[in-house]
Amino acid sequence: MLNKMFQNNDLVHKLLNRIARYKEDIRIMEVCGSHTMAIGKWALRKLLPPNIHLISGPGCPVCVTPPSIIDSLINLRSVTIATFGDMLRLPGNNGTLEDARAAGLDVRIVYSPLDALKLAKKNETIFIGIGFETTIPGIAHTITLAHKQNLSRFSVLPAFKIIPPALKALLNSTEVNIDGFILPGNVSAIIGSNAYEFLPREFDLGGVVTGFEPIDILSAINMLIDQQQNNSPKIENEYQRVVSPAGNINAQQAINQVLQVQDSWWRGLGYIPASGLGIRDEFRQFDAIHKYNLDISDQQPDTGCQCGDVLKGIITPPQCPLFDHTCTPANPIGPCMVSSEGSCAAYYKYER
Amino acid sequence: MCLAIPGKIVKIREDTGTVDLGGINQEVSLTFIPQVTVGDWVLIHTGFAINIISEDDAIKTIELLQAAYAK
Numbered sequence: 001m002l003n004k005m006f007q008n009n010d011l012v013h014k015l016l017n018r019i020a021r022y023k024e025d026i027r028i029m030e031v032c033g034s035h036t037m038a039i040g041k042w043a044l045r046k047l048l049p050p051n052i053h054l055i056s057g058p059g060c061p062v063c064v065t066p067p068s069i070i071d072s073l074i075n076l077r078s079v080t081i082a083t084f085g086d087m088l089r090l091p092g093n094n095g096t097l098e099d100a101r102a103a104g105l106d107v108r109i110v111y112s113p114l115d116a117l118k119l120a121k122k123n124e125t126i127f128i129g130i131g132f133e134t135t136i137p138g139i140a141h142t143i144t145l146a147h148k149q150n151l152s153r154f155s156v157l158p159a160f161k162i163i164p165p166a167l168k169a170l171l172n173s174t175e176v177n178i179d180g181f182i183l184p185g186n187v188s189a190i191i192g193s194n195a196y197e198f199l200p201r202e203f204d205l206g207g208v209v210t211g212f213e214p215i216d217i218l219s220a221i222n223m224l225i226d227q228q229q230n231n232s233p234k235i236e237n238e239y240q241r242v243v244s245p246a247g248n249i250n251a252q253q254a255i256n257q258v259l260q261v262q263d264s265w266w267r268g269l270g271y272i273p274a275s276g277l278g279i280r281d282e283f284r285q286f287d288a289i290h291k292y293n294l295d296i297s298d299q300q301p302d303t304g305c306q307c308g309d310v311l312k313g314i315i316t317p318p319q320c321p322l323f324d325h326t327c328t329p330a331n332p333i334g335p336c337m338v339s340s341e342g343s344c345a346a347y348y349k350y351e352r
Numbered sequence: 353m354c355l356a357i358p359g360k361i362v363k364i365r366e367d368t369g370t371v372d373l374g375g376i377n378q379e380v381s382l383t384f385i386p387q388v389t390v391g392d393w394v395l396i397h398t399g400f401a402i403n404i405i406s407e408d409d410a411i412k413t414i415e416l417l418q419a420a421y422a423k
């Protein structure tokens with residue numbers, strides 16, 4: 001098995017020893033929720049010395065989906081809502097999709113947007129289009145299939161988010177203090193490592209694209225330490241087995257054919273210019289916002305949740321007063337506790 | 353939901369592949385990696401193979417690391 005190579009104990013120890021030689025403080029943000037989960041799963045925070053600070057970033061698409069996406073759907077009837085399972089318990093302003101399902105809304109969990117397309121052969125179906133660059137090409141491709149098959153019962157509610165503009169917005173907000181990034185492996189499989197060249201160019205910061213095994217993450221940390229010591233911020237790619245400099249061109253074309261860049265509202269982070277994707281006019285008949293006249297304008301409720309500060313790396317989840325008191329995975333107050341990849345949920349599972 | 357898992361392609365029919373996920377077979381769309389062949393490892397996410405995993409590059413990365421951290 002390919003992954004096992006990147007779990008080799010001997011090399012893990014060598015990497016940890018090397019990291020332990022570095023005594024300065026370094027603040028590293030892992031952008032992606034799957035990295036947050038992997039860091040928890042391999043107990044890396046406990047293995048690393050206290051001067052290596054790993055900060056969880058905004059990379060959980062469920063967590064950053066605004067409440068209006070849920071609110072716009074819960075009063076619909078005579079339509080099937082197809083969605084990835086993590087969305088069910090995401091709080092809207094008036095309850096979750098799970099609540100709405102109990103009240104009669106037809107909500108189906110699907111593994112793939114292609115499954116939603118199958119549902120649309122029988123029922124009027126809205127697929128909730130959440131996700132980053134990893135997930136977006138598959139949904140875009142599904143829209144082209146619906147177009148080819150003339151499946152007028154299918155539509156997508158576009159709530160797509162793209163990562164590079166979010167990183168820019170994060171760095172432009174003065175509260176954030178980061179020395180380098182562990183860059184997302186799966187997003188980069190699509191967009192390529194070149195997509196981050198703005199980090200050294202515009203912000204004098206480096207980053208390493210890496211995978212999800214312990215050796216991937218530890219060698220990324222080592223590379224960032226080297227960059228820091230040599231004062232040479234740059235974009236490096238430890239995940240060459242999956243990620244190329246230019247990314248997956250076919251997947252990028254699928255996105256561009258169907259979707260176009262637009263401004264977007266991120267839960268916790270707010271409004272970020274050019275950070276989302278909407279459906280192009282040519283495919284408008286598959287845009288649920290247009291088809292059902294959905295209102296996705298945003299007001300954020302005040303629940304005391306500090307997810308925004310968690311996503312910016314200003315606080316760690318246990319520093320939120322609600323963490324593990326009123327807010328738990330069984331009863332999530334804020335979005336970061338909802339998806340298993342949310343920072344608060346990952347901390348709850350692995351770091352209590 | 354961002355999880356992507358590796359699988360080995362055992363069969364290809366047009367742009368759909370069958371992957372072996374450690375004994376369980378699953379169908380995936382190969383539309384983003386038309387160059388794939390049977391026996392390749394791919395990374396699978398929400399029913400789509402999002403990229404090929406290069407065994408050569410995996411070995412190269414490990415060898416480089418072994419050499420760099422030999423001491």
Ligand code: SF4
Binds near residue numbers: 332
């Ligand atoms: S613990 Fe709950 S309330 Fe606090 S920041 Fe995390 S999700 Fe929000």
